[in-house]
Amino acid sequence: MNNIDSKIQEKDIFKLFNEVKIDEKEFEDFEIDVQTLQKEKIKKNLKKKIKENKFHNSLKYVSAAAAIAVISLICIETATPAFAEKIPAINYIVQSINDRFDNHGEYIKYTQMINKTVSNNGIDFTINEVLADNSKFAITYTIKSDKKIKDLETFGLSKFLKVNGTQNGSTGSIMGYYVDDYTYVANEDIHTSLPQDSKMFDVDLNIDDIMGNKGTWNFAFGVSKEEITKSSLVFNPTNKISFPDGTNVNVDKVVFSPIDTSIFVNGTFKNYERHNTFNEWNYGSWIVYDDKGNELSWTGGGSQSNLNSKTFTGEFNFKSMKEIPKYLTVVPCNILSTGGGETHMVNGKEVTTPIDGYKTKEISKFIDGNFPIELVQGNVGKIVISEVKTENNITTIRFTATGKAPFTQANEVHVKDEAGNIVSPKLPALHRDENNPNVFTIEYKAFDKNKNYTIYTSDLSNYEFRDDLKFNIELNK
Incomplete structure (x- = not known):
């Protein structure tokens, strides 16, 4: 406000x-x-x-x-x-942000307005809305400063969060954008331990640092999860999977809620090895399909491990589904990191260590106006670009992804200019056609007519699809 x-x-x-x-x-x-x-x-x-x-x-x-x-x-x-x-x-901020990132759940219906602001040291921090079910706490906030702000994409609230007076481990994701040089709006999904035996819980957020700006921004409020849990459908399958490396996974539950779809797992492992990008256990990246063979649109997930007991819990998150399938099909994967960095806390400070990743082969072609343009993604599948058009200062690329995992493949499509610079897409970065789930569009600020552009992907050789480990999750009540 x-x-x-x-x-x-x-x-x-x-x-x-x-x-x-x-x-x-x-x-x-x-x-x-x-x-x-x-x-x-x-x-x-x-x-x-x-x-x-x-x-x-x-x-x-x-x-x-x-x-x-x-x-x-x-x-x-x-x-x-x-x-x-x-x-x-x-009351529409959480819906607006999720729509902006193409996550079309029924957020408006279940959000709870907070709209509390605390001002300190030139920064106004506003908790706009919250939303919760039995596993996820979503919080929408606005940061407004009297000075120009940046790098808030890496700012998160989970480390300041207490639920019913207790601080628990958590995983999550953040979606946000800058309104202007002084204002940032974000929605953070925090997956943490929430009380299962009550409809309400208390939240304390005691924020003392916003990207190096010290201060005091404290909040306390109650959150209800009654309405959304009443509208969610929960299945408790009996899947117990043993993987070749000694990892044992139990599918705890599958939840279809008005805002997303989640698969919850727990299990044990023999060796602590980080083989893939998203999890701390082998085969911890799952490509999931509905009963019609369409890949679910993943949104996030993560796991927490206990090195002493060699146990873990985790979840896989996907966009909400219009229809409840009879079963889900899971293809476990190892996804080898293509590089980046790993952040550790050293003497109370965050230290980032560069990681040399697996090198994939780039597959690219000039956008020359001749269509279709075909990009073969190794033995995984291919991308077929059918159209690139510019209207109303927006350039739209339309393409079809075919192969083992069309949604995953579509997320590996990018554009660079003649200088080799990656061209950033407008948000959301990828639109999926609801009626044709293998058809996608990406929008950019209008391409410069005087420049040449290249569309590219990779051979996806860092993806190890284990079709031999494929299994179904039956959704029976």
């Missing part, structure tokens, strides 16, 4: 509504296209806040008509396109 260039504060708006009568029917006739669910969310939040804020002071505020205009501005993302492009509307 403090992101809006206005002197009127959120508390002033809600105080204003204590002094006026509101006809809910006024919200039924917006002149813009607002989904019914969004209208109901607006009315629900207004009624809730008005009930919670029964102040009796008689301060002078703007007229009721002006108040409705202000509420329309801050509550409806589509009210002012230029404004909405920068700051998502209240």
Whole structure:
């Protein structure tokens, strides 16, 4: 709320509504296209806040008509396109960010508005919204500084998080973007131990460092997971898999929620070796397909290991599914790292060590206007580019991925300019056609007509698909 260039504060708006009568029917006739669910969310939040804020002071505020205009501005993302492009509307930030990254779950329906701001040392930190189920805690926040900010992509909240007074280990992912040089908006999914025997839990966030900026930004609030857990479907399969390296994996549960799909596992291992990019146990990268053979769109995941007991727990996360399949098919993989870095804590400081990775072979072709363009990805499959077009200052590349893992293959398609610089795509980096799951598009800022561009991928030789270890997860109730 403090992101809006206005002197009127959120508390002033809600105080204003204590002094006026509101006809809910006024919200039924917006002149813009607002989904019914969004209208109901607006009315629900207004009624809730008005009930919670029964102040009796008689301060002078703007007229009721002006108040409705202000509420329309801050509550409806589509009210002012230029404004909405920068700051998502209240209660829609988590939906807006996930839509921006092509994660189309029902976030609006299950988000809980917090909108608490703590200011310290020139930085306003706002907790906008939260959302939780039995395994994941999602939190949307805004960082606004009086100085230019950068490198917040690596900032995370999990190390400051306590649930019911306890700090547990966690894995997760962060999606965010810069509104301008001074404002950053992000959504962080934290997978951690959440209470299973209650519908509510308490959260404490005691932040003392934001990318080297010391200060105090403390928050405490309650979170409900009742609604989303009621709308989730949970399966408890009986899969027990023994891998050749001595790793034993139990599929604990599979959860289909309105916002994502998750597979939870636990197991034991003999040797602690980091063979792949995402996990700390062999065959810890899973390519998963539905009962129609379509690869699920992965979004993240991770594992936690105990070296003393040689046990681990982990989860694989995918985008939400419209239909519940009869079974899932899993092909375990080893994915050899192509390089990067590994971060360790040394004397209380983060130290990054470069890692020399496996070298794949680049497969590339000039974008010369002759289509189709075919890129063969080793023995995994191929990419066929059918179109590259530029409209409205956006260049769109459309292609089909065929092979062992089309979604995974599509994520390995990139563009570079004639100087060899990688061209960054617009977010989300990859669009998947809902009706044709092997068809994808990537959007870029319009290519320079006076420059040459190359589209490229790799032979994916760092992917070791273990079809011989393939198994099904039956989804029976």
